[in-house]
Amino acid sequence: MQHILITGGSGLVGASITKRLEAIGKKVAWLSRNPDEHSQKSFFWDPKKGDIEEDAIEWADAVIHLAGAGVADKRWTEERKKVILDSRIDSSDLLYKALKKAKKKPQAIVCSSAVGYYGFDTGEKLVFEGDPAGDDFLADVVKKWEKATDKFQELNIRTVTFRIGIVLAKEGGALKEMLKPPVAAPLGSGHQYLSWIFIEDLSRMIEYALENHGVSGIYNAVGPVPVTNKVLTQRAAEYKGKPFVNIGVPSFALKLGLGEMANMVLGGNRVSNEKIEGTGFKFEYGDLNQALKKIFN
Template sequence: MQKILITGGSGLIGKAITQLLEEQGKEVAWLSRNPEKYAQKAYYWDPVQYKIDQESLYWAEGIIHLAGEGVADKRWTESRKKDILESRVKSSRLLFEELEKVKDKPKAFVSSSAVGYYGFDTGDKLIYEGEPPGRDFLAKVVKEWESEVEKIQEIKIRTVIFRTGIVLAKDGGALKEMLKPPVAAPLGSGRQYMSWIHLQDLARMFIFALENHGLSGIYNAVGPVPVTNSVLTERAASFKDKPFVKIGVPAFALKLLLGEMAQMVLGGNRVSSEKIEGTGFKFNYGDLNQALQQIFH
């Protein structure tokens, strides 16, 4: 597979995947509402308006689908929640409907999803792919998103869905937010589990799924050793030489600050990576200290 089309290519994960693919000599194009804005080869689409340059789907041998409004970017008003849901559902539906018309279809379709599927808080229980969905807003979003993506399998395109955990990276994602305040502190009790994955491992996992014909269906995209919020915050602070206090930011303060979104950081999931590891995928940064060492040094 030499020609890979990426939706959401300009985001943190999309850029990391693009760089790895290009290092391997692959051609990469993005689907974008503003294709002229990027140096990257890009085709026009607007999922909200249900428009796409059909040429992109004839060009692509494989597709990576990451598009969706940022879940943690803004406070969850009703209209923001609608954008979060529709950006994922409509973009996936548009791709399915347009791919159906393409005679020589791409060989593989790899989509992002989220461990939010399992619900905001599943406690200490180790969670596998077969668990039922949660009942909160994000779980509902992920469930609808996945059911749109799964239709692509029906048109004879091998489809893989990755339920992504908390992505650790230097220039964005959770770490940047956690280490913003002058002093790092756990959120709420700090005992909630965070199923994290290093950005480079996640990017490699997407490419592994494109190239590995034996992969289809749903996999958790998390590292092998989930840790509590308190442990992750303390270790990240020490690698960043930042002071850490053990007293957690109170739940009520987070609720005032973030509204409904606070449930996302106060809850947690301890998610298993066993299924993806069973396919032969190997983590380069499976240990938290290794991951943080690479990010901060």
């Protein structure tokens, strides 16, 4: 039985991939600061202090590295920005040190990254993995994060990095926030592109990367058809049975409420998934209506 070790296992994506891997007969364990709090098998680690339970790495045949403080959880004060960056770098550095030291190394490691790499707003241009990074706060975080996880390759471990788009899920994430107000409405102009992926396809993609030895390097983890903020909000409201008003929430109001974080929802990226599809990966929910139907029914 294959053993898979996950960092960030209790998060939205981590919980989904755990469920999927266990359903196909894998043994899953999490790395956690509070292992006793989970019913899931867990090993102790504390990236801030640089501590990790010795047996964790040698237990694992493969690692899925998702750890990092939520980017949209709190307003971006200077202190919060530091937490967002440090949580990604510290966890990646600790993992690297532990992997380097381990006598038995995992065969593969799948790392999460984000389409924020390309910048807050790349307009209508279709962006690919080889395109340059943006020059804003989030792009800078992602660049440093990928640099920290790139080092795994030095240890001769097959490394896959997924730049993940907007994850659509019933349990939380972007949709839940978009549909929180009594009436759904586009944000800003509503014309900004959102490159989305349904959580079940993302979990399948991570599993696919673990099992396919030809998959290596950086891939965009987004569905085949990016849509605008207005289209996503309107369709999600229809499926949820919620009123939709085609009057965008003004940019200044969002900036007032969210500060610098507003750039994240006012901008957008139209991201290509050609590279991962080129490896033979097939989407089950490549159509937005299919994904929303699955979520709201």
